[in-house]
Amino acid sequence: MRHTVTLVAVVLAVVFAGSAQAQVIDAxxxxxxxxxxxxxxxGGTLIAAFDIRPLSNDWAPPYGRIGGFCSVFTFTSSKLVLQGVQQRYQTGYWGSPYRSEAFGPSAWLNMHAHTGNPNSALPVESTYFTPSLDCQGNPLNDKFYEIMRYTMNIMPTASGTVTLGLYDVRPYATIPYPTSGLVHMSAVFKADLGWNMNDSLQIVQGLVIPVELSAFNVTGRPDGSMLLGWHTATETSNLGFEIERGDGVNFEKVGFVPGHGTTTEEHTYTWVDENPVAANNENLVYYRLKQVDTDGTFAYSEIQSAEIQPSYIGLEQLYPSPVRVGTATNVPYTLAVPGTVHMYVFNAMGQRVATLSDGESHQPGRHVVAWDGRSDRGDILPAGMYFLRFTAGIGNGEEISANQQIALIR
Known part of the structure; x- marks a missing residue:
């Protein structure tokens, strides 16, 4: 999404805590x-926010306080349908908000203020106001606070741009309000759509999503590679897709697939990761697509993951190793096809002392069994060298066997 924003100063009435008289901060x-x-x-949703930012050099503790606000939010009603508004500041301090569509289908009036009670003027800080957040709820850390949010539906046929605006945030008039000999303030206000000296506009572009991604899947293949597949319903100025692989949090680019520019036809894409790298002991690999426009703008897909399918049958290295008595160690093994698994531990004399798997059936994939260095009877085994015997029956009477030496210490 690309947009331009005009920031405009606003006159609000502000009370400084502990002051003997109300102080009006200028625009x-x-x-x-x-x-x-x-x-x-x-056909989706557009959410807009009305934000304010006090300048830090004038709003250091004790914080300035705001007794209310009045604004008219405007939008392009030929392309947007207002669904609702959300208050983004603490309730219970100001009176009930006044909300009206009296200015017509393309404007929404908000008024909200306390009624003469100086203790109801809210300090501009996160205790009372919501710091500005992005669509995923992450803080922008730009010192702005949200006052209101407006939710609109974008018409399915909308294209081009729309205009969002804030108009007529009027200066508050201060009214003497005696309390214990001090003079405080209340607020009165009036909105007039024809008076536009305090305007803030945003031109919103990109109502048409550059690429409509209708499917994205990752599948582990029997040879150990990963097959990525995705499908687009439409594309607009689509340069292509960067393939990113990672641990679910951190990602790096591992490939690129060119797009089809601008098209209303459906397209299917595939890409194979020949050497996937698992991010954890569960053998999972995480992927996401970074769709890049011809002008350099981009958007990410949802994250998908899949388990590496082994191309062999056998034991992997135990971890941790050597095995410490009383502390669980992991015994991993892999199956390229369904199999019936037997795993036994033998001592140096060839006697079976522990059973880790006794004919359990497992599907293809990576599996892990834990062993704590005890015998089948629950006894702690003496320190020394042991041998792990692995056998997998894979059908038609065929068996795959492997052995591994185990060092057991105390």
Missing amino acids: DNIIMRVRTVCNTGQ
């Missing part, structure tokens, strides 16, 4: 903006 010390939070494209 150079409070900034407002209208901001797009989420945009899911045609």
